[in-house]
Amino acid sequence: MNCERYQDKLIAALASGEKSLDLDVAAHLRACAECGKFYEAQVQLFQAIDSGLRAVVNERMPASLLPGVRAQIAAKRMAGSWFLTLVPVAGIVMVALLILVPLVRYGLHSSAARVAGIPERREIGPEHRLAVLNVPEKPGASPVKKLRDARHVRGSTAAQPAAQTAAVDVLVDPEESRGLRRLAEVVRESPQWAMAMLHPAELPASHADVIRAVQFSDLEVKPLSEEDR
Amino acid sequence: MRELVLIQPGRVLVGPSERESESRRAHREFEERLRECGPLAFRVAYGVLRNAADAEDVAQEALLKAYRNFRRLREPTRFRGWLVRIAFRMALDRWRSAKRREKRETEWTGPEQRALGPTTEELAVSSEFQARLEKAMEELPEKFRLVLLLAAIQVYTLDEVSGMLGIPMGTVKSRLFFARKQLAEKLR
Numbered sequence: 001m002n003c004e005r006y007q008d009k010l011i012a013a014l015a016s017g018e019k020s021l022d023l024d025v026a027a028h029l030r031a032c033a034e035c036g037k038f039y040e041a042q043v044q045l046f047q048a049i050d051s052g053l054r055a056v057v058n059e060r061m062p063a064s065l066l067p068g069v070r071a072q073i074a075a076k077r078m079a080g081s082w083f084l085t086l087v088p089v090a091g092i093v094m095v096a097l098l099i100l101v102p103l104v105r106y107g108l109h110s111s112a113a114r115v116a117g118i119p120e121r122r123e124i125g126p127e128h129r130l131a132v133l134n135v136p137e138k139p140g141a142s143p144v145k146k147l148r149d150a151r152h153v154r155g156s157t158a159a160q161p162a163a164q165t166a167a168v169d170v171l172v173d174p175e176e177s178r179g180l181r182r183l184a185e186v187v188r189e190s191p192q193w194a195m196a197m198l199h200p201a202e203l204p205a206s207h208a209d210v211i212r213a214v215q216f217s218d219l220e221v222k223p224l225s226e227e228d229r
Numbered sequence: 230m231r232e233l234v235l236i237q238p239g240r241v242l243v244g245p246s247e248r249e250s251e252s253r254r255a256h257r258e259f260e261e262r263l264r265e266c267g268p269l270a271f272r273v274a275y276g277v278l279r280n281a282a283d284a285e286d287v288a289q290e291a292l293l294k295a296y297r298n299f300r301r302l303r304e305p306t307r308f309r310g311w312l313v314r315i316a317f318r319m320a321l322d323r324w325r326s327a328k329r330r331e332k333r334e335t336e337w338t339g340p341e342q343r344a345l346g347p348t349t350e351e352l353a354v355s356s357e358f359q360a361r362l363e364k365a366m367e368e369l370p371e372k373f374r375l376v377l378l379l380a381a382i383q384v385y386t387l388d389e390v391s392g393m394l395g396i397p398m399g400t401v402k403s404r405l406f407f408a409r410k411q412l413a414e415k416l417r
Contacts, residue, residue, distance in 0.1 A: 015410040016402070042413070049412050052362040053381035061271040062285050066263060069292045073259075076293075 003028075003035050010039050014046045259299050262308050263292060269309065269382070270316040276378035277320035278327075279363060287323055291316040310393040317375050324367075358416075365415035373408035380405050 006028045013021055021029070029036050187194050270291050275284035295302060295312050302308040366374060379390045380401075387405070391398045 011410065011413065012406075015413065016406045017409075045413055045416060046409065048358060049362060049409065049416065050381070052359050053366075053377065054383065055359065056279060056363070056366075057272045057276040057378050057381045058383060059272060059275045059281065059284075061268040061288075062281060065271055065285050065288055066267050068285075068289050069263060069267070069296075070260075072289070072293055073296055 003032060006032070006035055007038055010035070010042060014042055255299060255303075258303060259296055262295075262299075262305065265305075266295075266309055266312050267292060269384075270312050272382055273313055273316045273375075273378055274320040276381075277317065277324050277374075283323060283327075284320065287320045288316060291319055306392050310395055313375070313379065313393055317371075317378075321371065361416055362412070365412050368415065369408055369411060373404050373411070376401055376404040377408040377412075 006025055009022065009025050010029075013025070029039055267288065270288040271284055274287040274291070275281065278284050278287065291312060294315055295308065298311070299308075302311050366377070369377065375394070376390065379385060379393065380387060385393070387401050388398060391401045394401070
């Protein structure tokens, strides 16, 4: 084996940190001065590397490191607990606002309306097709105009007692007008049919086909003119 | 009246007070790990960065990350290994970004600035050999570098390093061997 091979073996032994050398390598070192010098140099090099590495990694930890970590953890925990406390509170406040805001708005509107004497708005549905009016008739006013006027006051009219409604107009199509007129006569003659309208369940089956009657006091039916239709 | 309670498989039913004491226990355990592994995180970071302030920042960040993940890192060996790896990785990231910044600044300031040698302070801190050693370490592959740093920390044996990194003892030894050999070749 030549010196180069022995030197490789020496480096391998030093790099792996072996304490003792193989017998043949040790014998060559004793015999070869050049390899002996090389070995001494390599031992010093590896010692320098080891001490240099130790100097790098065994630096003293700064005293401020652990307190710094503890402080940051404490701050995070504090923030977390505040967050956990605030979430339900914020939720409750939101729900309360969602409930209270419409209530307060509706309450203020209706009380203001009461103070000002403004009638509350009501929905107009198909049941209002036969309009019970309490509007003084203006000379020359068209029936449609009357109907519009009536719609403006319908809420208040409906809220008033029936006794106050002196004149009653119903604006319908001519066919309906004829039917209603006939119905009004029949109802006047047989008021029990009007009662039957209020209590349909109690009516006998034979009368079911005539349950279209409504009783009006002082009913006056006026047909719509062609241009108003 | 009997109360029916549904529990996920593998879970134990805990009340609020138990949960609180559990959290306190976890905090206490983390405090123990912090005292034990804080210096290790700092040393690993310092081994890469060789700047105490930067290493402290990195170690602090790594320890806070470990705190956030403490539920799955309660086993001491696992915690140590995880912390070492995360501190090493974070330190490398910081070192690389510092290098990039340094390169940009050097390019910006021009070649006449680059000709300046190390400051007196730098010379006082590290000898020429130490500077060459550090340079040689930077050129090592990451896996060799980490094993080399951990093996150099006086507190830990190779067996502990193997446990920390979760790799066989033979792998630790071979990485250490190649790392030392490469360093010697670069410094010869």
